[in-house]
Amino acid sequence: MTFSPLETRLIEARRLRDMAWAIVRTDLQTLRLGLAERPLKQRVRDSVVAGAVDTTEDAIDLALESPTVLGLTLAGVIGWLFRKRLGAIGHAGWTWVAGRFAHRIRPGIKEPSS
Numbered sequence: 001m002t003f004s005p006l007e008t009r010l011i012e013a014r015r016l017r018d019m020a021w022a023i024v025r026t027d028l029q030t031l032r033l034g035l036a037e038r039p040l041k042q043r044v045r046d047s048v049v050a051g052a053v054d055t056t057e058d059a060i061d062l063a064l065e066s067p068t069v070l071g072l073t074l075a076g077v078i079g080w081l082f083r084k085r086l087g088a089i090g091h092a093g094w095t096w097v098a099g100r101f102a103h104r105i106r107p108g109i110k111e112p113s114s
Helices: 005-037 040-065 067-081 083-105
Strands: none
Touching (some): 067 083
């Protein structure tokens, strides 16, 4: 039996479609078997733990290579955590200095008595 070119293309397209569906079914079966062995929750947990371990190892290596970077990073974090308290201390200190030396900066202001 002879087919027209259009029918030949249609038969070929159906054959390719069926082959693609077979591949998809095989992949889904493989995925189901893999999830049966190790559930998705366990896979995610393992991935997160592995990432945390890698990050920790990198941080330790960096700290051992350059203690200055570690010190500056810790100082920055501590400074940020106590920024309000440090700001208040700085403001109090600046107010004291400004009051103590105001007579030198602006003539006419009396020197504070000690």
